[in-house]
Amino acid sequence: KGTAGAVGEIAEAVKESNARKKALPAAKEAEEEQPVKAGKHEEPAAPADTAVMDRLRSGITVGGWSLPNINILDKIAETIISDSEIEKRRDTIEEALSSYGVEAKVIEINRGPTVTQFGVEPGWDRKFREIREKDRDGNVSTRQEEVARTRVKVERINSLANDLALAQAAPSIRIEAPVPGKSMVGIEVPNTTFGSVGLRGVMESTAFQKMLAKSRLAIALGKGAGGETIVGDLAKMPHLLIAGATGSGKSVCLNSIICCLMMNNTPDAVRLVMVDPKRVELVNYNNIPHLVSPVVVDTEKAIMALRWLSAEMDIRYKRFSAGKARNIEEFNKNRQPSECMPYIIVVIDELADLMMAAFDEVEHALCRLAQLARATGIHLIVATQRPSVDVVTDLIKANFPTRMSFALTSQVDSRTIIGSAGAEKLLGRGDMLYMPQDVAKPKRLQGTMVGDAVIERLVNFWANQRRQEAQPVQFEDVAQAGADGKKPAEDELLDKARQLALESKNISASYLQRKLQIGFPRAARIMDTLKEEGFGKEKGAEKGDL
Numbered sequence: 001k002g003t004a005g006a007v008g009e010i011a012e013a014v015k016e017s018n019a020r021k022k023a024l025p026a027a028k029e030a031e032e033e034q035p036v037k038a039g040k041h042e043e044p045a046a047p048a049d050t051a052v053m054d055r056l057r058s059g060i061t062v063g064g065w066s067l068p069n070i071n072i073l074d075k076i077a078e079t080i081i082s083d084s085e086i087e088k089r090r091d092t093i094e095e096a097l098s099s100y101g102v103e104a105k106v107i108e109i110n111r112g113p114t115v116t117q118f119g120v121e122p123g124w125d126r127k128f129r130e131i132r133e134k135d136r137d138g139n140v141s142t143r144q145e146e147v148a149r150t151r152v153k154v155e156r157i158n159s160l161a162n163d164l165a166l167a168q169a170a171p172s173i174r175i176e177a178p179v180p181g182k183s184m185v186g187i188e189v190p191n192t193t194f195g196s197v198g199l200r201g202v203m204e205s206t207a208f209q210k211m212l213a214k215s216r217l218a219i220a221l222g223k224g225a226g227g228e229t230i231v232g233d234l235a236k237m238p239h240l241l242i243a244g245a246t247g248s249g250k251s252v253c254l255n256s257i258i259c260c261l262m263m264n265n266t267p268d269a270v271r272l273v274m275v276d277p278k279r280v281e282l283v284n285y286n287n288i289p290h291l292v293s294p295v296v297v298d299t300e301k302a303i304m305a306l307r308w309l310s311a312e313m314d315i316r317y318k319r320f321s322a323g324k325a326r327n328i329e330e331f332n333k334n335r336q337p338s339e340c341m342p343y344i345i346v347v348i349d350e351l352a353d354l355m356m357a358a359f360d361e362v363e364h365a366l367c368r369l370a371q372l373a374r375a376t377g378i379h380l381i382v383a384t385q386r387p388s389v390d391v392v393t394d395l396i397k398a399n400f401p402t403r404m405s406f407a408l409t410s411q412v413d414s415r416t417i418i419g420s421a422g423a424e425k426l427l428g429r430g431d432m433l434y435m436p437q438d439v440a441k442p443k444r445l446q447g448t449m450v451g452d453a454v455i456e457r458l459v460n461f462w463a464n465q466r467r468q469e470a471q472p473v474q475f476e477d478v479a480q481a482g483a484d485g486k487k488p489a490e491d492e493l494l495d496k497a498r499q500l501a502l503e504s505k506n507i508s509a510s511y512l513q514r515k516l517q518i519g520f521p522r523a524a525r526i527m528d529t530l531k532e533e534g535f536g537k538e539k540g541a542e543k544g545d546l
């Protein structure tokens, strides 16, 4: 390979920079801040240092809950690659390409936290002819005359990825050819010092604040290869599938999403269901009041949780129809915060464990939840280290349009997740390819990160506001009721019919017949169920239509 030495060097540099960061005292902003006056709220359930708690409050209270201050998050100093290094790299790229006979010029440089993107414009492939000329004195001279030129093929630059990596002494180089919207080839070279992206920095960006003004489920994703902040709206995603080899940054990513939601949402607005069969990452959140039930660590119980969610979804549909709303946003409009229907975010760290336990049921439950979530406000975030087809099935892929891929071990895995190669070239530690819905090409970004100390602080902040009267949901109870055959085999089109019923005022058997392309008896049966659930009551249109 020959790059091993260089990899070692980079690893050293990374270690050094980490050591330097550790040496810095943890951000103490929280303590310098003037204590903000806390609004009225209930006494903490557990004895807490009130002075500390006061400083951590933002002063914003919603429905009796106080939201945390941004100072609860650490400020992370971001490393920026130096100009001299950039120039050196640019020169090596141009030289290396020309040594392989490729004319190319670096026309744009985008500095990211972990990689720098050099935008290369392909030059020309020229063909020459030698011309011999005799001057008056009889001296013969030759000169070259260009006879034809064609653009350098993008594939030629693409095929030089490994050679370029060698020239740059970089562990790996990803080439984006072409960069969407630009006439250049992007060559992404890892920086010698690794730059973490803190949650706080991204949350303070205008991009994030704008997103948050539109959606409470705004999440701070990271920074792109040009250093730009990338944010997302979980409500629009509406589900997220995260893949990556062990140690590539999945759990860090889940943590930062959870923390981001906890920064901006009270338990009245967002509830969480967490499944962590490995019992390592998410159990830290056990005391936050956002949890519907303590973090689920065994697979049996996880399956019950999925059944509970399914039942909860049905209940929500009934409440919508009673409240004449089509979806959660309409339902919550003009309601007091404490009377709102909360969003439910389901976080699963390691899908493979669940799929192994009950393949059919889990796949079916996830897909059903996924299909109907947008209206009901139930969103899934699912992570896995095994992107093989027995875990990430076609059905699951079809229902999780937004994907994130951290470093993967093979091109095949990369194709499974993002539909193209590239994730095998990622550097690990939060370096990812983000593929939002309806986008043809994934975007490379460095994911946000929250330290363990911050998570602990945030968990304590919320745990102190936990209310005694709130009882955790017992997933088993609902799941049992469902399993006892109280609900006989449902028509598989029922969910679709419910949606139609919400969208249309004139729901009727013949309408269903037309829309779902089914026979009348089946449509009538579905209509009966819908009527039992309270749909289509206000009009009585079904009678006239029959």
Ligand SMILES: Nc1ncnc2c1ncn2[C@@H]1O[C@H](COP(=O)(O)OP(=O)(O)O)[C@@H](O)[C@H]1O
Residues within 6 Å of the ligand: 196, 197, 244, 245, 246, 247, 248, 249, 250, 251, 252, 253, 428, 429, 430, 431, 446, 447, 448, 449
């Ligand atoms: N976004 C990130 N920024 C900085 N370091 C990261 C980031 N993501 C992961 N890391 C580093 O990589 C290690 C492994 O990440 P982790 O999320 O536990 O991996 P996984 O869950 O995929 O096995 C972390 O302990 C951390 O040191």
Ligand SMILES: [Mg+2]
Residues within 6 Å of the ligand: 247, 250, 251, 281
């Ligand atoms: Mg993990």
